[in-house]
Amino acid sequence: MDSTAGNYSRESLKVVRELMLIDGQWVHSAEGQFIPVENPSRRGTFVGEVPRGRAEDVDHAVKAAGKAFETWRKVSHGTGQVDAQNW
Numbered sequence: 001m002d003s004t005a006g007n008y009s010r011e012s013l014k015v016v017r018e019l020m021l022i023d024g025q026w027v028h029s030a031e032g033q034f035i036p037v038e039n040p041s042r043r044g045t046f047v048g049e050v051p052r053g054r055a056e057d058v059d060h061a062v063k064a065a066g067k068a069f070e071t072w073r074k075v076s077h078g079t080g081q082v083d084a085q086n087w
Contacts, residue, residue: 017048019051020061022061030060
């Protein structure tokens, strides 16, 4: 990714760089690229970066979700709600 986009310069700003949560792990995208996140209340101000996910990342996430569903579908609604709130 180009380090500049509009008025954005990663070198001149402190931005938060987030990762993707897939299969319980915080991971980079397969290509390791990021997309700048613009502050919606202040156009031209960038506040962070998120991974640029591609088809390979979606496939990985869908497979992980399918695997997780096998366990979660057996959990009662009340228990699952408490687990999610405590996460």
